[in-house]
Amino acid sequence: MPKVENGAAPVGLQFGKEMGTLALPGEEIGKLVDTTPPHGLQSPQDQKRAVVRLGSGVTQRGSSLLSSKAGKVCFDGRRNKTWVENNQKRYVPALEDMVIGVVEERHSEDVRLDINGTDTATLSSLAFEGATKKNRPHLDIGSLIYCRITRASKNMEAEASCIEPGSNKSWVGGEALYGELKGGNVIQVSLGLARSLLVPNGPVLTTLGAKIPFQSAVGVNGRVWIQSSSTEHTVLLSIAIAKADTMPADEWKAFVKKMLEQAT
Template sequence: MLLDLRIADLRYNSEIPDGTTNIISTRYGILKRTQNRVWVDNYQKRYIASAGDWVIGVIVEKHTENFKVDIGEVHPAILPSLSFEGATKRNRPNLDVGTLMYCMVVMANKHMETELSCISPYVKKEWVTGQGLYGQLKDGYAFECPLRLSRSLTNPKCFVLNCLGELLKFEVAVGLNGKVWVNSGSEIETILITNAILNSEFMNDAQTENMIQLLVQRAS
């Protein structure tokens, strides 16, 4: 598959050299595009990190200068302790092993450890406020889903999330590594939202809407 990078408003990550006008996909799948993002939607089972990905992971090691985070790759990724908005050597997060994190991949290379960051280029909130886009995910429930489904959930027009949002109040964080975090007003609603997301993978919009209505009726 050959893709012309000269398409207007198309952005590409740092792994593609400057001046490149064409790239060839090495994986089979369906070419999809939303606004200025293009990707090949395939059925890979194991997550392979790519710069710019949003991921959810668990801290598995704690060191002075960094944390090791399990994001589903063969080896844990590195999250520097200063890679938080407003963090300094005297004022930085003190996170424990087992903490659930929402991060962005800033470097991915098969010859080096994947590097993560909790600094957002869009939301400038210091880590101490707890209002940043990335950081610790408190409370709620995290679950795994197929990589293909997690990619579809990041689409602003994702039908299942928009349909649920019309009926329930909840927070959701989606990792492109096949992990999703949901936090709502009650355990029952959280379970309902989780089941709705997982059930929707192979449903069309009409089937998804009917399924959600049925789940809501059973939970009420």
């Protein structure tokens, strides 16, 4: 049984490689397992959990899952999702990825987002919880949008949405997970660091949050948005997170401790 990261064990998926080990292009990393009754999962809830999500660097050939690039095999038990991770600089869109996009074009019914990838993504002006033709967000060029990828194809432009499945929080109240990010600061980090920041109770954000209260949004496309009660703290947090990309863990903790002591 492979090592499992971020929660529950795989459902509908049998790994052939240990989590965290290196996979080469074309190498099989696992197989899809039939979970339909009578031999598989019985309840509709369990069947829903058995949806296997394939992220960047993983392709399907029949029931086999193959690595399409060299990198580390990863699995997120919360979302039943697997991907191959490396430190590539350009983001390749994958279904259900959480990303931070920048509005670069506006049209009557949608906007086009720069998602730091090989291509752009479109976002409908109605792809916000509770949005209507008369009541929808007004997005300007340069606006930051936290959204999820709902279509990813080599032959079509990616599509994004700010609607969170299972949530009814309206975009108007500002309580929705996805939407426009106002104020704060956005920085660019490696794709590997961005994914590590999304791990619950990860050391970087947990360490900083114990010293300075702040809000953040992390996109797997390598963008991180930070906002705190003061501009000074926001700048310090941005520097600290960026340094985590290049420093060993012990050296980074010492750097953060010294930086915060000098700032107080």
